[in-house]
Amino acid sequence: MNNSERKYWKSVDELNNTPAFQQEISSEFGQEIPVDEIIAENASVSSTNRRDFLKIFGFSVGAASLAACNTTPIKKAIPFLNHPAEMSPSIANYYASTYFDGNDFANILVKTREGRPIKIEANNLSSTTGNGVSARVSAAVLGLYDTHREGTKNPMIGGKEVSWADFDKEVIALLNDAKANGGATLVTPTLISPSAKALVQTFVAQFGAKHVVYDSISYSGMLEANQVTLGKAVVPYYDFAKANVIVSINADFLGNWGGGLMNIAGYSSRRKVNEEGNMSVHYHFEPALSLTGSNADFRSTYLPSNEGMVVAQLYNEVAKQTGNAGAGINGMEVAGNLVAAAAKKLVSAKGASLVVCGSNNKDIHIMVNNINKMLGNYGQTIDGVNALNIRQGNDTAAMNALNGINANSVVIFAGVNPVYTMGNGSALAKQIQGAKASIALVSGHDETSSVCSHIAAANHFLESWGDAEVREGSYSLQQPSISKLFNTRSLEECLLAWNGNSASHYQYLKDFWSASMFSKQSKYTTTDSFWRNSLNQGVLELTGTSSDNASMASFNANNIKGNAGGLEMVIYQKMGLGDGLQANNPWLQEMPDPLTKACWDNYLAVNPMYAKQNNLTEGDLVTVEANGYKVTVPVLMLPGMMPNVVALALGYGRTKVGKAGLNVGQNAYPFVSMMNGNRSYYVSNVKVAATGEHRKLAQTQTHHTIEGRSIVKETSLGTYLAAKKAGKHEEYNLRPHLLMKNEKGEHVKVNAFDETVTLWNKRKYPSHHWMMGIDLNACIGCGSCVVACQAENNVPVVGRQEVINRREMHWMRIDRYFTFRAKDGRAITEETEYGGEQYNYDGNVFREFKNDVADFSDVSVVYQPVMCQQCDNAPCETVCPVLATVHSDEGLNQMVYNRCVGTRYCANNCPYKVRRFNWFSYYDNPLFSDVNPAQTELGRMVLNPDVTVRARGVMEKCTFCVQSIQAGKLQAKKEGRNIKDGEVKTACQKACPSNAIVFGDVNDETSDIYKLVNSDRAYGLIEEIQVLPSVQYLVKVRNNDKNQA
Amino acid sequence: MYESPYRRPLITGDDTTYKKISDDIIIPVEAKPTQWWYMGFAISLAFLALYVWAIGYLLWNGVGSWGLNKTVDWGWDITNFVWWVGIGHAGTLISAVLLLFRQKWRTAVNRSAEAMTIFAVVCAGVYPLLHAGRPWVIYWALPLPNTYGNLWANFNSPLLWDVFAISTYLTVSVVFWYVGLLPDLASVRDRATGLKKKMYGIFSFGWNGSAKAWSRFEIVSLILAGLATPLVLSVHTIVSFDFATSVIPGWHTTIFPPYFVAGAVFSGFAMVLTLLIVARKAMKLEDYITLNHIDVMCKIIMVTGSIVGSAYITEFFIAWYSAVEYERYAFVNRMFGEYWWSYWAMMTCNVITPQLFWSQKLRRNITAVFIISIFVNIGMWFERFVIIVTSLHRDYLPSSWAMYSPTWVEISMYMGSMGLFFTLFFLFAKYVPVIAVAEVKSIMKTSAEKYMKITLEKEKAEESAQHSHESHHA
Incomplete structure (x- = not known):
C-alpha cells in the first residue's frame, strides 16, 4: 500500500462534504456575528430594543454616579497671580533674624521655601553666635507649626474669642482702672530689645504700671555681685578664645550657663591644636556631670553645699601666689588637689585666664570676681564694659511682685510661665485666678495662661518684627519670615495698641532704629540704606573697647557656706529642653541628652556607687522629697556624679502644653528655693526612696565604654607634640598596616589601604570626591547637629516607646564613651573590668562593680559624631538585592528610597550601624500622631521639600545632605565656574557651634577637607576592615599632661 | 542482587505480601480519618489561623510590629527561615542522594521526608517575603524586565542568590515528590470507586503500570535525583552566604557553607524522626518504618552532629587565632554575653545530645530517639538564633549595641508556621500514601523479614546439601 495516498478525515461531515460543512469551514467564527445589526442606523433593526437600551443606559449612569460618590481628594495648586519678586519656587530664601526667648539667644538665618520657614541656621556675620546654632534654636522653627497654637488663635476674654479691638478696649479700661491701685504689673522675661524696652517705658509711664523682669532661670546672685564689683548688675561677656587657662566651678558655659552658645566658638577655637601646639587647659569642678565638665581636661567633684569653700580654696591659693590677702576663711580642696594645681596654672597665665562660676550666690560671685581681678582678667578675658544684657531678672523683686498679686491686681504675663517655673506655682495659680484681671500673652496655652482671664494670642518669633541688643553695642534685628498664621500679636504690637500708638510695629521699629541706632554708626549715610543693610545683615556690631572696670569687694563669709546635710540634689537644665519653654517640641524631646543619651524623660541621675549602696538599678522609680515637695522619677546611673549627690533636670513635667510635651517627666522647679535672697539650684537633705516600681528609660545608647577598641583615638598634648616632632605619628595615630615581603624577601610594613594589598579596585572619582572631617578636639557633644540634621532631612520623630525599642531615626548620632580610672591609674574601658551592663529587657544597669574602678565620679568622656561614613567599599551596597543603595561617582553612598524593598540586609551589614529603617508609617500611623509633626497640615509645613518623606518599609540614612550638594553644583554651573571650597555645607556642619565638622571636595587640593584628611591626626573609624570610609576623624588631644594636675 | 543474610530486615512481619503492603499503607487513605487525626488537624488549623492573624497584623502595621531595632535588623524572621530551610534538607538527601547510593531503607521514609521538605520550604519561603519592609514590591528581587531600562537585580547580593536557590529547590522538590507519587496514586485509584477514583485518576496522570511506564519512571527518578543532589549542598551553602559574605564579626566566616549543610541535614533528620516516630505509631506502620530505619537515621544525626560540633569548635579557634579583636569579642560574647543561654542551649542540644547515639541501645529506644530528635530541632533553631542575633547585637561600635527580643x-x-506545616502534613497523611508503596514492594523480596528467612533457609539447605555432596565425594 502506498502510504502517501492514504487519506485521513477529521469528521464524518468532512468525509461526506455536506453543504452545511462547506459553509461552516468558510466562516471564521462558528456563529454568524450580526455586524449589520450592530452598525445599523435604524435601531428598530437591532435586537437591542428601547427597553434594553434604557436598562443598560440607566445602569451605566447609575454605576458611574455611584463610583463618582467616592471623592478623590482634590488638591489645588494655584499659581501666583502676582508673583512675589523675591520668591522662586524651589529656591530657598534666607532672612537674617534674631532668636531670643528669654533664655537662649542667637543671630540666625531663617531658611524659607515658598514662603514657609523650614530651618534656622546661624548668621555667620554675627561675632557673638555666628558659628552655629544650638539644638533649641534649630528646633524653634517647629514651634511655629505647633498645632497646640491653634488653642490661642484669637484673643480671648474669659475663654471666648473676641476681636483685637474689643480686647484692647477692655484691657485699656482695666489698665486705667488699675492706676488707682498702684498700676498694673507687666511680667516679662529679660528684655534685650531696645525698642521693646522703650515701649515698656512708655507703657509704664502711661498706665502707672510696674515692669517686673522674671527669668525662669535666675542669675540674680551674680547680678548682685557684679553690682558690687562692676558697678552694674550685668552678666559680663566672657571671651573664652583669649583664655589659656579656664577654671569653671559648676558653670556649664558650653551648655546652659551664661551666653551658652556664645561661649562655644571661642572655647573650641582654643581646643583645637594649632600649628604651634597651643591649646587652652580647662579645669572643671562640679557636683554633677555636665556637658562642659565632660569636656574638661581636669575635673573633680564636690558637694554643692561646699561650693563656696571650693571657691575660697581657689581664692586663697591665687591670693597667696599673687601676693594678695586671702579670703579670710578656710577653703576646701577637692579630690586630686586640683584646686591648687588650677590656681598655679591660673597665676602663670595672668591676664589670659578665666574663672567662671555657676553659683547663684552673691557672695560666692564676689569671691570669683575678686579672683579674676587678682588675675588681671578684667578687660582681657572678661569684658565688664560691654556686658551681656541677658538674665537681668532680680529674684527678690520678682518674687515680691508675683507673691503680691491680689484681688485688685491687673497683671500681664508676656513670655513667662511662672505658674510652671516658680517653686510655689500652684499657690501662684490661685492668686492669679483671684486677681481682678490677668492677661497672658501666649502662643498655645501654658500653665499660667490657663488660669488667666484674658488671653492675648501671641505670635511666634518667626512671625514678628523685633530687635535685640544682646551685648552692649551688639545689635541685631528680627524680621518675620512668614505672615501670621493666626490672628496674633507680638508683645510690641500689644504695647503699641495699648499705648495708643497707631504705627505698625514695622514702622515703629524702623523709626526707632533710624532715631537711635543710625547715629551710633558711620558706615551708612542715609537712614534708608542703614535700615536696609541692617535688615539684610541682621546684625549691627558697634561693640566698644574693653577695660578693667572691676574692683575688689568684700563679701559676707557667713553666706558662703551652703545648707549642708544629707543627700544633696543639683537642679540643672538639659541641652534639649532647657527651662522647658519648648517642652512641646518633639525634636527636642527626642534629642538624646549628650551625657545620658536619654530622651523623653527626666530622671534622677546618680553615681553608680550610690545606686549600688542603695540597692537601686537603672530605671527604678524612686520618690525624691525635699522642701516639702515630692516627685517620682526613674533612676539613671551617671558616672561623674559626686557619690552623695543626685541631679534632676528642669523643663519637664509640663501639665498644660501640647500633646508631645504633656506629662513628660516631672517638674523639678518646686525644688528650687530661695537662699540669701536668690534662687538656689541645689537642695540638701533630699530623701530618695525606692517605690519598687520600674520605668524604662528611653536611651539611644546603652553601652558606655569603647571596650578597648581604637574607635576613639586619644592622646595627651605632651605625647602628641613630642611624637609629632620626632615624626612618630604611629604613637598617637596607629593606622592599619600589614607586613609584606618585598623583592628581597624582607618583611616590610605596608599601609593596609595600599592598592597592592586590597582585592578591591580603588574607586575613581573624576569630578568631585566629597568627604567629611570631624575634629574630635573641637566637638563638645552638644547635639546641635542632630537636631539640625533632623530638620534638614525630614527625619521622623518616633516617640518614647520607639526609642526604648531602639528605633530612633536620627541620621546622625553622637556616641559618648566613658573611661574610668583604675586604682593603679590605668584607664578602664572594658565592661569586664568596670562591671558593665546587664539587660533585663527593661533597660540596662551597671552590673556588679569591680573594685578596679577607683571612683565612679572620676570619669573621662569622649564624644564622637557618627553618621553614614559613605564608604568607598560600602558593605551595604553589595548586599542589597535590588540595587537600592549604590555608589555615586562623587564618593557618595546613595540611598534610593523608591527602589528599596526593605530587606534590611544593608543595615545588618553596616559596621557603623547608621542605617535607619522605617518600621512604621511614621507620617500617618496614629501611634505617632502625638509626636510626629508631619501628621498634621500645620506640622507638615516644616518639611523640607527637597527631601523625600520616606514611606513605611524603606531604609534611610545620611546622604551628606546630597540636596545641598546638588544645589551647590547647580549654582556653580549656572555661574559657569567651579564649586568653591566651603560653598556646599551639610546641615550638621552649618549647625555646629564649635566648627568641628569640615566638609568638602578632596579633589580640590586647596580645600580645608583635603588638608584635614591628610593630617597626621586623621583616621577612619574601624578602617582596618577596609571599607574606606569617607568620614575622617582627628585624634582627640587632651591637655591633661600630669605636670598640670 | 546479592543481599547479605546478616542485614537486618527492612520490612518486618511473617506474613508480608504485596497485597498486605498495599493494604497496610493505602487503607489509611481510604478509611475515614481517626479521631486523633481530627484532633491534630484541628489544632494545626488553629495555629494556622493564628499565623494568618499574625501575618495580617504584620502587613497592616509594618515590620515594626516585630521586636527588631536599628542594630538587630533580623531576628526570629531569618532564624525561622534558615531553620525551616535546613529541615527540608533531609528529604532531599533521602530521596536523591540515598537513591543514587541505592540505600534500600530510604524507600520507607522518602515519601514523607520529601513531603516534609516541601512543607518546610513553603514555611521558610514565607519569611523572606514577609520580612521585607515592602513585601508588595519584593518581586523586584527577580531579574524581570521593567520600564526603568536596564534596572536589574544586584547579582552581588547573596539575597538574590537565595531567591534563585530557594525557588529552584522548591520546584525540583515538588516535581520529584509528585513524580514519585504517580504509581501510588494509581494504586489508590485502582482500589477506589466513584469520585475518588476519578480524582485519583486525574492526579495519577493516567498511570497504567505498563513496563514502559515503569521504565520511564525509573529514568525520570534518576534524572531528578541527579538534579536534586547538588541542591542538597547548594541551597544551604547559599543561605550561609547571606552571613558569610558580610563584614559582621560572627558572620564573616568561610566555614559556613559546609557547616550549614551539615547542620541542615542534621536538623532535617531530626525532624523526619520526630514526624515518623509519631506517624508509624498512629498509622500502624511499624512493619515498614522499623527500628532499623530509626537506627540508621540516628547514625546520620550522630555523624552530622559531630560535624556541626567540630565546626563550632573550629570557629572559636579561628576567632582566637585570627587575633581580630572584634571576632574574638563576638565569640566570647556568644558564650558569656547577654545571650549566653541561647549559646549553651545550642551547644547542649547540638553537640552533646547527638553523641548519645553512639549507644545502640539509645538508637533503638523509640522514646529516647524522639526526645533527642526534639532536642536537636531546638538546638538547631538556637544555632541560627545565636548566629544571627548575638552577632548583630554587639558588633563593631559599642554605642550601637542593643538587645533584641521577639x-x-x-x-x-x-x-503559626508550625500550624501551616502540620496542616499540610495532616492533609498529606490523609490523602496520599505516606510510604512509597511501589518502592517498598520493590525491596520486599530482598529485605522483608519473611523472604530473608526463606532465603536464609534455602541457602542453608543448599549449603548443607553441597556439604553432604562434597563429603560424599571425599
Missing part, C-alpha cells in the same frame, strides 16, 4: 507577632508567626 514580640507576640513574631512568636505567633513561628507557632
